[in-house]
Amino acid sequence: MRLRLRVWRQGQDGAAGGFRVYPTPELNPNMSFLEMLDVVNDELTLKGEEPIAFDHDCREGICGTCSLVIDGKPHGPRRGVATCQTYVRSFRDGDEVCIEPFRARAFPIVKDLVVIRKAFDRIIEAGGFISVRTGGAPDANSLPVAKDVAEMAMDAAQCIGCGACVAACKNASAMLFVAAKVSHLNLLPQGQPERERRVMAMVRQMDAEGFGNCTVTGSCEAVCPKNIGLEFIARMNREYAAALLKGKT
Amino acid sequence: MRLEAKIPGGSLAEKWGRFKDEARLVNPANKRRYEIIVVGAGLAGASVSATLGELGYAVKCFVYHDSPRRAHSIAAQGGINAAKDYPSDGDSVRRLFYDTIKGGDFRSREANVYRLAEVSVKIIDHCVAQGVPFAREYGGLLDNRSFGGAQVSRTFYARGQTGQQLLLGAYSALARQAGLGAVRSLTHSEMLDLVVVGGQAKGIIVRDLVTGELSRHAADAVVLATGGYGNLYNLSTYARNSNATAIWRAYQRGAAFANPCFTQIHPTCIPMSGDYQSKLTLMSESLRNDGRIWVPKQKGDRRPPARIPEQERDYYLERMYPSYGNLAPRDLSSRAAKRICDEGRGVGESGLGVYLDFAEAIGRLGADRIRERYGNLFDIYHEITDENAYEAPMRIYPAMHYTMGGLWVDYGLMSNLPGLFVLGEANFSDHGANRLGASALMQGLADGYFIAPHTISDYLATQRPEQRPGIDHAAFAEAEASVRERIQRLLSVRGQRTVASFHRQLGKIMWEHCGLARNAPGLERARGLIAELRDEFWRNVNVPGSAGGLNQSLERAGRVADYFELAELTCQDALHREESCGSHFREEHQYPDGEAKRDDEHFAYVAAWRHDGPDRPPVLLREPLAYEEVEFVQRSYK
Ligand SMILES: Cc1cc2nc3c(=O)[nH]c(=O)nc-3n(C[C@H](O)[C@H](O)[C@H](O)COP(=O)(O)OP(=O)(O)OC[C@H]3O[C@@H](n4cnc5c(N)ncnc54)[C@H](O)[C@@H]3O)c2cc1C
Ligand code: FES
Numbered sequence: 001m002r003l004r005l006r007v008w009r010q011g012q013d014g015a016a017g018g019f020r021v022y023p024t025p026e027l028n029p030n031m032s033f034l035e036m037l038d039v040v041n042d043e044l045t046l047k048g049e050e051p052i053a054f055d056h057d058c059r060e061g062i063c064g065t066c067s068l069v070i071d072g073k074p075h076g077p078r079r080g081v082a083t084c085q086t087y088v089r090s091f092r093d094g095d096e097v098c099i100e101p102f103r104a105r106a107f108p109i110v111k112d113l114v115v116i117r118k119a120f121d122r123i124i125e126a127g128g129f130i131s132v133r134t135g136g137a138p139d140a141n142s143l144p145v146a147k148d149v150a151e152m153a154m155d156a157a158q159c160i161g162c163g164a165c166v167a168a169c170k171n172a173s174a175m176l177f178v179a180a181k182v183s184h185l186n187l188l189p190q191g192q193p194e195r196e197r198r199v200m201a202m203v204r205q206m207d208a209e210g211f212g213n214c215t216v217t218g219s220c221e222a223v224c225p226k227n228i229g230l231e232f233i234a235r236m237n238r239e240y241a242a243a244l245l246k247g248k249t
Numbered sequence: 250m251r252l253e254a255k256i257p258g259g260s261l262a263e264k265w266g267r268f269k270d271e272a273r274l275v276n277p278a279n280k281r282r283y284e285i286i287v288v289g290a291g292l293a294g295a296s297v298s299a300t301l302g303e304l305g306y307a308v309k310c311f312v313y314h315d316s317p318r319r320a321h322s323i324a325a326q327g328g329i330n331a332a333k334d335y336p337s338d339g340d341s342v343r344r345l346f347y348d349t350i351k352g353g354d355f356r357s358r359e360a361n362v363y364r365l366a367e368v369s370v371k372i373i374d375h376c377v378a379q380g381v382p383f384a385r386e387y388g389g390l391l392d393n394r395s396f397g398g399a400q401v402s403r404t405f406y407a408r409g410q411t412g413q414q415l416l417l418g419a420y421s422a423l424a425r426q427a428g429l430g431a432v433r434s435l436t437h438s439e440m441l442d443l444v445v446v447g448g449q450a451k452g453i454i455v456r457d458l459v460t461g462e463l464s465r466h467a468a469d470a471v472v473l474a475t476g477g478y479g480n481l482y483n484l485s486t487y488a489r490n491s492n493a494t495a496i497w498r499a500y501q502r503g504a505a506f507a508n509p510c511f512t513q514i515h516p517t518c519i520p521m522s523g524d525y526q527s528k529l530t531l532m533s534e535s536l537r538n539d540g541r542i543w544v545p546k547q548k549g550d551r552r553p554p555a556r557i558p559e560q561e562r563d564y565y566l567e568r569m570y571p572s573y574g575n576l577a578p579r580d581l582s583s584r585a586a587k588r589i590c591d592e593g594r595g596v597g598e599s600g601l602g603v604y605l606d607f608a609e610a611i612g613r614l615g616a617d618r619i620r621e622r623y624g625n626l627f628d629i630y631h632e633i634t635d636e637n638a639y640e641a642p643m644r645i646y647p648a649m650h651y652t653m654g655g656l657w658v659d660y661g662l663m664s665n666l667p668g669l670f671v672l673g674e675a676n677f678s679d680h681g682a683n684r685l686g687a688s689a690l691m692q693g694l695a696d697g698y699f700i701a702p703h704t705i706s707d708y709l710a711t712q713r714p715e716q717r718p719g720i721d722h723a724a725f726a727e728a729e730a731s732v733r734e735r736i737q738r739l740l741s742v743r744g745q746r747t748v749a750s751f752h753r754q755l756g757k758i759m760w761e762h763c764g765l766a767r768n769a770p771g772l773e774r775a776r777g778l779i780a781e782l783r784d785e786f787w788r789n790v791n792v793p794g795s796a797g798g799l800n801q802s803l804e805r806a807g808r809v810a811d812y813f814e815l816a817e818l819t820c821q822d823a824l825h826r827e828e829s830c831g832s833h834f835r836e837e838h839q840y841p842d843g844e845a846k847r848d849d850e851h852f853a854y855v856a857a858w859r860h861d862g863p864d865r866p867p868v869l870l871r872e873p874l875a876y877e878e879v880e881f882v883q884r885s886y887k
Contacts, residue, residue, distance in 0.1 A: 012799065028525065030523065030634075030635070035525045035527050038525065038527055038749065042747045045747045045791055046745070046791065048793070055315065057314070057319055057489055057490050058324045058489070059489055059527060060528070060530050060629070062323050062410065062413055063320075063321075063324065063488060064318070064319060065315065065319050081632060085632050087633075089635065110459055110799055116459075117315060118436065121316050121318075121424065124318075124421060124424040125424040125425070126428060128421055129379075129380075129425040130380045132375070132422075133303050134375060134698045134699070135371070135375070135698075135699075137371075138374065138378070139374055140333070140374045141391055143377070144385075145389050146385075146389050147387050150382050153382040157382050157407075157414060157417065160323075184380065188382065190377070190378055190379070190380050191380055
């Protein structure tokens, strides 16, 4: 099978970007979407053109490096998977496929399809942790955690930090990302001492980074490669309100 | 030159305590004045950066990733070992130690391995305190499972995403220190050279991957926690960007490289489907707890698996290793799969695959229990192959997975270049000739949280920050110029072949001749082929674009250029080691039943290779492995 790719190209010289169309060579349906880009890039290279820059690393849906908006959807057509887990067999022979970068004010484009998501790191730096120093922790089993609580914390902790939630949101809100981290830590007994400080600091940083407000349209949940649910946003809103009521800032 | 392992005195159980008791300390008021460079933020790099930051040192942590959270450690699935003995099934520090030594086929350093087992218990305590959501039992206590051929249940896990959760724990600790200003986290920053001043590591040269700018960084100590070099084989279970450049440049600046030929091939990966393939996906070994591995008894039997009757199936691991069966260690399982496929009994289109069958377990436990245990792995399998493993057996095949070899380090994890510390998969220290499952995560965190902070402090106490060479020192200028020159060379070839095509070809040579089974003529041939390919690369590679910005082709070209040299060294090491041990199987050295024939009389040593200048053969330095408390025995899993 073959596809026609409409790809966003943008240089680093400050000039405006635009779409270019590239017909692919013959593809094996079992190829991954990124392997298809590899093949296209090899062809471009041999033709003396610059290959398409895109982010990727683990290629198994866990590192959160890959991005791409494919036919208008972050991480492409299938629910619950990342771009790197998208396969050519999800498309039909002859399809035109549009490939764009994640677009959000807080994620500046570097080149072609590569964006900077450093804002996420700064949100974690503001409070996405439990303050323990190395050494001196009590025995791990001295603090039992109910299985359902641990499981729910794990559901939230699965976030891969890819930023698809932001790219999908019309307001470019980072609520799902922040809510997942706040929920993971605030659900656990270990996270209690910093519970209020954490949510306040992370939300403050989120706002400072220029992410938009959440209007609960649910588009984030629909594109999350880890199926992280909106209920965590509701949980975070409660955490935030409770902290506010207690007069925390 | 002799390699001094600097192992403290006393019994195995006393050594680490004695080291800490006798270690020199840095005055707390002075710590801020010490600069430490950490390259890497995987489990090893993130944990050491965070801990050194907590101690008060001025730390800079560099990664080529766009965020420290992306390191390859994130992909580890199965779990992390620790000698907690929570299930009371007979585990202990000594047993974990012994299993690791034996699993490594008696080619690791006894004192290091003992210490690893000893600090393993603290890792779990610390990670739980950080909020790592490990699996729990209904009573709220931590759950354990048996993993990778262990006969006790000592593996802690977080669904199939243990590496992710441990890394996010270490990343959050690092982020906290970054927020406090104790650690500077520098992303999109690739180290391209080590700077050595007066025989000591004193800095690095870094390329900013977004702007292309080169910068110089000076420090009182340099820590490399840059992961393994398995992508030398091109197709592997590693993240696509994992590479050997940091350790290879350090080697060229004088750091010895130990046991490069000890490379681990994992038995349970999804088989390759075509030439375009960019990586091989691991299916966690935990699947072997319930899955049974088999192939048809008849060569060339092409019937679908369900139509092959029980008596015509060969459950070969159960047959060959009755007491471990499907849980036989990785090297043995991988080799057995290759042997079976070489006999023509492999399954799938290419014949390069064996079945991993859950029918019996589903019959015994029900599909729901299997889904609960392995659901996400079955999903991954389905995503990739479009096949349903609840209905038909999975097909698996071995793939390159981990490198036990790495830069040589002493007991304090310091290389022969003073001031250069090497942690995690990048060093050679704990796994000998074969690593057991769930012990790389343990080692990375042991090194980073609990060992290196002590040993680095001990070294820093001998250094004076006010005497630290500045970045205007001639050694920095020379290193930067050589990096610049190399980049220009890569960009100026403008040949006819892509970097990827060279990488693919190199990987094939290595897999064929220096993979699961090796022999002298094959290794000699590989060396010739690699040298030819390397020559062609520098004449005919096409690296588009310029040095002045983001250039992913250039990044990969630099990494592949380093692989050629490392590949040659790996083959040389494999050729010189005239024995079979662990992952290193020399066909000339086997028993009549095909088991590995180790030669303790001649090869019970660490082979550390030292660069002796371009165009000169490397020098082999031997660190003898003298065991004080264990005895060499033949490794048997029968
Ligand atoms: C699929 C898979 C599953 C695994 N499962 C398990 C398991 O269940 N249990 C287990 O114990 N082990 C497992 N392992 C092995 C284990 O994950 C690794 O050995 C371990 O995580 C390595 O950690 P590390 O910190 O040494 O390096 P890495 O995590 O590889 O980190 C390397 C870091 O160095 C940086 N870096 C490298 N070079 C440079 C440079 N030149 N400049 C700047 N930065 C650089 C990178 O950015 C990165 O931050 C698995 C491995 C794979 C591939
Ligand atoms: S490349 Fe890692 S999640 Fe896609």
